[in-house]
Amino acid sequence: MIDIIKVACLVLVASIFAVYLKQQKREFATIFTIVVCIIILLFLATPIVDTFQKFYEIVSGYNIDGAYILIIAKVIGISYITAITTNLANDCGETAIGTKMDIAGKIAIIICTFPAIQNIMEQISILVK
Numbered sequence: 001m002i003d004i005i006k007v008a009c010l011v012l013v014a015s016i017f018a019v020y021l022k023q024q025k026r027e028f029a030t031i032f033t034i035v036v037c038i039i040i041l042l043f044l045a046t047p048i049v050d051t052f053q054k055f056y057e058i059v060s061g062y063n064i065d066g067a068y069i070l071i072i073a074k075v076i077g078i079s080y081i082t083a084i085t086t087n088l089a090n091d092c093g094e095t096a097i098g099t100k101m102d103i104a105g106k107i108a109i110i111i112c113t114f115p116a117i118q119n120i121m122e123q124i125s126i127l128v129k
């Protein structure tokens with residue numbers, strides 16, 4: 001289970017330290033922020049994997065194609081990765097890079113969901129005939 005208190009404490013301490021670093025050495029503050037974000041993601045990796053495994057077990061009981069579950073997991077992962085990296089770029093003052101990352105994430109989601117969209121279109125065409 002996620003110990004949100006530990007994560008919150010880490011974020012608060014890291015934020016205070018990052019503000020101090022920005023005043024002293026701005027380039028170190030950026031590196032520090034990125035490292036803290038990676039540490040938080042690593043801290044959350046196990047609960048995320050466990051949650052997806054439980055979700056897969058529940059859904060597999062309903063005879064839903066596993067490919068759709070994989071698509072949902074990919075879309076959620078892409079969304080979070082995109083949001084985190086976009087925010088990091090914006091925090092570093094690189095809003096142009098952050099915007100491009102946001103666009104890349106949206107395109108990745110479209111590409112990821114294309115098989116499901118194609119299947120839906122095929123089902124509609126069968127019903128229309």
